[in-house]
Amino acid sequence: MLILKALTIALPWPLRRWVLSTVFGYRLDRTSHIGLAWIFPKELVMQPHSRIGHFTVCKGLELLQMGSHASIGRANWITGYPSGSSQHFVHQPERLPCLIIGDHTSITHRHLIDCTNSVSIGSFTTVAGFRSQILTHSIDLESNRQSSAPIAIGDYCFVGTDCVLLGGSSLPDMSVLGAKSLLNKQYECRFWLYAGTPARPVKELERESAYFARSVGRVQ
Numbered sequence: 001m002l003i004l005k006a007l008t009i010a011l012p013w014p015l016r017r018w019v020l021s022t023v024f025g026y027r028l029d030r031t032s033h034i035g036l037a038w039i040f041p042k043e044l045v046m047q048p049h050s051r052i053g054h055f056t057v058c059k060g061l062e063l064l065q066m067g068s069h070a071s072i073g074r075a076n077w078i079t080g081y082p083s084g085s086s087q088h089f090v091h092q093p094e095r096l097p098c099l100i101i102g103d104h105t106s107i108t109h110r111h112l113i114d115c116t117n118s119v120s121i122g123s124f125t126t127v128a129g130f131r132s133q134i135l136t137h138s139i140d141l142e143s144n145r146q147s148s149a150p151i152a153i154g155d156y157c158f159v160g161t162d163c164v165l166l167g168g169s170s171l172p173d174m175s176v177l178g179a180k181s182l183l184n185k186q187y188e189c190r191f192w193l194y195a196g197t198p199a200r201p202v203k204e205l206e207r208e209s210a211y212f213a214r215s216v217g218r219v220q
Helices: 002-009 013-022
Strands: 038-040 043-046 057-059 063-066 077-079 098-101 112-114 119-121 133-135 137-140 145-148 151-153 164-166 192-195 200-204
Parallel strands (some): 112 133
Antiparallel strands (some): 137 145
């Protein structure tokens, strides 16, 4: 199977889509597209006009689901720890290694996304810049074992360059996470800029800002 996966990458996209749909059972809209990338979660769903760029790696996930017009850029590293009988995370039977991306949402280039637990990103959201890290798992020092928690990013959010988001954190709808910030808790108030290490609400945002009302995800 590993050899088959490697061989499919070099195929012209229409033939490759047919192989991925027929052999692997992936649900790929005919207008979706994957570049020269290693994209092999257990289940893959790509809605109309969704795209994955060159040199991105996605492995170890139970599910990668992309909404319509969603995009993942070049050279992203997306991994998870598969569910099963391993001693790791046995205390978290409800854990689901997945990445779910809403409509018109964009993840740019060269980010690290750890989907040991679920990562959900809402619609019309931008994970911008480079080198952000979304990390759902770490070591629990008290119990001396690996543990994980989901991460949620809401609709119409903007995550600046080089941010770190830790397991159990959440960014509410219509929010901005400033560049180089560390998000390590759950926030609920919309229309705020969260920034710093750790991130905290530092400035209320204009509710009439065009970014929060756009009907097309891509910003010109």
